[in-house]
Amino acid sequence: MPDTTRRADRANGSRYGNRPTMKDVAARAGVGLKTVSRVVNGEPGVTPDTERRVREAIEALGFRRNDSARVLRKGRTASIGLVLEDLADPFYGPLSRAVEEVARAHGALLINGSSAEDPEREQELALALCARRVDGLVVIPAGDDHRYLEPEIRAGVATVFVDRPAGGIDADVVLSDNFGGARDGVAHLIAHGHRRIGFIGDMPRIHTAAERLRGYRAAMEDAGIPVAEGWMSLGATDPERVRRATEEMLAGPDPVTAVFTGNNRVTVTVIRVLAEYDRPVALVGFDDFELADLLQPGVTVVAQDAAALGRTAADRLFQRLDGAPGTPERLELPTRLITRGSGELPPAH
Amino acid sequence: MPDTTRRADRANGSRYGNRPTMKDVAARAGVGLKTVSRVVNGEPGVTPDTERRVREAIEALGFRRNDSARVLRKGRTASIGLVLEDLADPFYGPLSRAVEEVARAHGALLINGSSAEDPEREQELALALCARRVDGLVVIPAGDDHRYLEPEIRAGVATVFVDRPAGGIDADVVLSDNFGGARDGVAHLIAHGHRRIGFIGDMPRIHTAAERLRGYRAAMEDAGIPVAEGWMSLGATDPERVRRATEEMLAGPDPVTAVFTGNNRVTVTVIRVLAEYDRPVALVGFDDFELADLLQPGVTVVAQDAAALGRTAADRLFQRLDGAPGTPERLELPTRLITRGSGELPPAH
DNA sequence: CTGAAAGCGCTTACAG
DNA sequence: CTGAAAGCGCTTACAG
Numbered sequence: 106m107p108d109t110t111r112r113a114d115r116a117n118g119s120r121y122g123n124r125p126t127m128k129d130v131a132a133r134a135g136v137g138l139k140t141v142s143r144v145v146n147g148e149p150g151v152t153p154d155t156e157r158r159v160r161e162a163i164e165a166l167g168f169r170r171n172d173s174a175r176v177l178r179k180g181r182t183a184s185i186g187l188v189l190e191d192l193a194d195p196f197y198g199p200l201s202r203a204v205e206e207v208a209r210a211h212g213a214l215l216i217n218g219s220s221a222e223d224p225e226r227e228q229e230l231a232l233a234l235c236a237r238r239v240d241g242l243v244v245i246p247a248g249d250d251h252r253y254l255e256p257e258i259r260a261g262v263a264t265v266f267v268d269r270p271a272g273g274i275d276a277d278v279v280l281s282d283n284f285g286g287a288r289d290g291v292a293h294l295i296a297h298g299h300r301r302i303g304f305i306g307d308m309p310r311i312h313t314a315a316e317r318l319r320g321y322r323a324a325m326e327d328a329g330i331p332v333a334e335g336w337m338s339l340g341a342t343d344p345e346r347v348r349r350a351t352e353e354m355l356a357g358p359d360p361v362t363a364v365f366t367g368n369n370r371v372t373v374t375v376i377r378v379l380a381e382y383d384r385p386v387a388l389v390g391f392d393d394f395e396l397a398d399l400l401q402p403g404v405t406v407v408a409q410d411a412a413a414l415g416r417t418a419a420d421r422l423f424q425r426l427d428g429a430p431g432t433p434e435r436l437e438l439p440t441r442l443i444t445r446g447s448g449e450l451p452p453a454h
Numbered sequence: 455m456p457d458t459t460r461r462a463d464r465a466n467g468s469r470y471g472n473r474p475t476m477k478d479v480a481a482r483a484g485v486g487l488k489t490v491s492r493v494v495n496g497e498p499g500v501t502p503d504t505e506r507r508v509r510e511a512i513e514a515l516g517f518r519r520n521d522s523a524r525v526l527r528k529g530r531t532a533s534i535g536l537v538l539e540d541l542a543d544p545f546y547g548p549l550s551r552a553v554e555e556v557a558r559a560h561g562a563l564l565i566n567g568s569s570a571e572d573p574e575r576e577q578e579l580a581l582a583l584c585a586r587r588v589d590g591l592v593v594i595p596a597g598d599d600h601r602y603l604e605p606e607i608r609a610g611v612a613t614v615f616v617d618r619p620a621g622g623i624d625a626d627v628v629l630s631d632n633f634g635g636a637r638d639g640v641a642h643l644i645a646h647g648h649r650r651i652g653f654i655g656d657m658p659r660i661h662t663a664a665e666r667l668r669g670y671r672a673a674m675e676d677a678g679i680p681v682a683e684g685w686m687s688l689g690a691t692d693p694e695r696v697r698r699a700t701e702e703m704l705a706g707p708d709p710v711t712a713v714f715t716g717n718n719r720v721t722v723t724v725i726r727v728l729a730e731y732d733r734p735v736a737l738v739g740f741d742d743f744e745l746a747d748l749l750q751p752g753v754t755v756v757a758q759d760a761a762a763l764g765r766t767a768a769d770r771l772f773q774r775l776d777g778a779p780g781t782p783e784r785l786e787l788p789t790r791l792i793t794r795g796s797g798e799l800p801p802a803h
Numbered sequence: 804c805t806g807a808a809a810g811c812g813c814t815t816a817c818a819g
Numbered sequence: 820c821t822g823a824a825a826g827c828g829c830t831t832a833c834a835g
Contacts, residue, residue, distance in 0.1 A: 123609065124610070126829080127828065137805060138807085138828095138829085139806050139830085139831095140806070142829075143804095143805090155805085167605035169605075170828090170829080171526075171585070171587055173522065174827070174829040177526055177811050177813085177829070177830095178811050178829050178830045179811085179829090180811080182522060184565070192547055192550045193548040195544050195744070197547075198541055198542040198543065202541040202568060205541060205568060209567070215566065215567060216563055216564065216565045217566065218554060218558070218563065232518070233563060234563070235518060236519055237533075237563065238520055238522045259516070260472065260516065260518075373744065376748060377748065394744075395722065395743070395744070395745075396749065399749055400745065412542075475811090475812055476813065477812080485821080486823075487812095487814095488814085488821070488822050491813075495814090500821085501821095520811090521813090522812085523811070523812035523814090523827090524813055524814075525813090526812080527813050527815075527826075528827085804835105805834105806833100806835085807834090808834100809830105809832085810831080810832105811828105811830085814825105815827095816826105817824090817825100818821105819822085
């Protein structure tokens with residue numbers, strides 16, 4: 106007997122198991138389809154007695170409305186997509202959570218995925234979300250060409266970029282003040298007497314990396330310090346490369362006395378390397394991280410507010426979904442310098 | 455003219471903007487609906503010439519298949535739901551990412567949300583995902599009664615629990631060896647000469663917290679050490695409570711000489727408190743965390759593999775979706791003691 | 804207060 | 820090789 110059921114399942118394509126539908130409920134309650142719909146959706150105009158019968162049938166059958174079908178008819182899916190770089194990166198945790206909370210407040214679910222910093226995967230994921238007809242999209246770009254989203258946006262998919270701007274299209278974007286934050290962080294090192302300052306950042310094609318490098322250059326120029334080529338290293342943030350870069354800057358006759366790191370992953374690796382040196386090297390890192398205050402010395406950072414980035418982007422998205430007019434905007438959030446010791450070390454000659 | 459378009463949008467309920475459908479493509483290409491479907495899905499039996507005409511129409515109209523409609527007809531949504539405690543918690547980042555990778559390998563999207571440790575919110579979220587007809591569900595329970603999922607599971611929603619077992623229902627579950635890990639960690643402290651050892655953990659209603667406390671008790675009992683009431687503190691993991699608990703254990707005539715902490719959030723707070731004391735207090739924490747090796751002393755931990763938890767759970771889920779038979783299983787993953795210094799400090803008398 | 808018909812955008816099952 | 824009809828499970832627009 107269970108076997109027969111199984112085969113029946115397969116025969117109808119195992120369609121959602123064997124779930125009862127509104128039609129089943131209507132039949133059992135002896136009412137029309139529309140009446141069931143009214144009860145399920147809390148619409149008015151049903152006598153208490155009818156409603157009771159419908160509710161009993163729902164209970165008895167274990168009916169749950171198929172939102173997937175509802176969505177098809179209504180035209181809005183009450184879900185938004187989030188494309189980020191890596192769900193496992195601690196920077197994106199609070200950002201995702203903030204987007205989720207805003208979505209929740211608007212009764213929407215969140216579908217998300219990681220691009221793994223691969224532009225092709227970003228596109229694949231973003232378009233899959235569009236095919237699901239998410240109402241809107243929050244994207245942390247991996248690539249720098251987003252023209253593939255143009256038809257989708259034109260077709261009505263609200264889209265907001267966060268952390269990095271879109272490439273090749275005009276769209277709302279929420280950014281941290283990467284340039285200003287880096288400039289302030291480097292100026293802080295200069296104010297503490299450093300002149301030979303290294304910069305270790307992410308790949309230059311990533312917008313945030315380029316902006317932070319620009320901030321570094323600006324601070325140095327403002328102080329009238331010429332920058333040596335060997336003081337700048339941009340590339341992948343894997344520990345091996347960052348370690349090599351750090352060691353090179355600390356070698357030679359005129360080693361750097363301070364390092365500015367371009368993001369949290371770089372910072373962490375540089376801390377490990379510096380721990381192996383006897384001479385103190387000053388450090389300011391972009392991005393705050395847990396326990397930065399408990400290390401010795403505490404790590405001075407330029408902090409950005411990941412949750413605020415996510416919240417601002419999601420708010421903007423729902424404003425657009427609610428029909429907010431106007432051309433795409435660029436929203437820039439300030440950063441904050443947090444001094445904890447490592448950035449206040451004097452230069453070791 | 456744009457205004458007219460706008461009004462038209464509203465009139466039809468702003469249905470996915472104004473997206474072209476297969477019907478539009480068919481009309482433009484001068485073929486039947488089914489032929490468009492064949493081309494879009496790469497099914498055989500279309501002459502090259504017909505295919506070309508269809509592709510041109512698709513291109514010209516900017517058509518993208520509505521997977522939401524497809525799903526309704528096919529019965530499987532190619533998406534799975536993940537209910538976790540907090541997207542922003544660093545422990546769940548790698549776990550989510552692992553689930554995502556497995557889903558991706560199976561061509562499924564991931565819909566996820568945070569329960570915020572609130573049983574009601576967990577239920578609301580899990581049922582919303584069921585209403586969307588996700589094919590399966592990975593749940594990190596907040597509550598301890600999951601009977602509300604019984605009708606869903608019976609209706610065919612594959613469900614796997616991770617990190618904590620389900621309550622009131624029989625379901626697949628993937629756990630760390632919380633009992634064994636905690637017992638080993640406490641035994642490690644005992645082996646280093648400690649007898650007065652404190653335990654600070656999460657709320658006792660949370661399964662992992664209870665299991666880890668059980669491990670603590672077992673280790674103490676194995677060593678023949680009677681446990682004083684004041685040595686155990688379970689409750690919310692907010693810094694204020696944990697700080698108070700730590701301070702109380704360190705006060706009085708017979709203070710603890712070592713602390714075992716029940717999870718990463720507790721550990722981090724206890725480290726902050728211990729940093730304020732002159733006398734050294736040994737510490738072993740459940741859960742590894744970034745930079746644990748760079749603190750002074752390095753923090754000895756009982757590490758669990760969050761990514762492996764997620765991967766194992768997702769693998770199990772897709773096995774079930776592929777028809778794997780058998781009764782629900784309990785999979786337990788080992789933990790690993792990582793010594794870094796804090797757990798090897800001798801007792802200060 | 805209630806319900807039958809049409810339709811959302813696809814796929815399935817079938818016939819030519 | 821191609822396509823018309825029916826249907827997935829709901830909601831919409833309308834009529835009684």
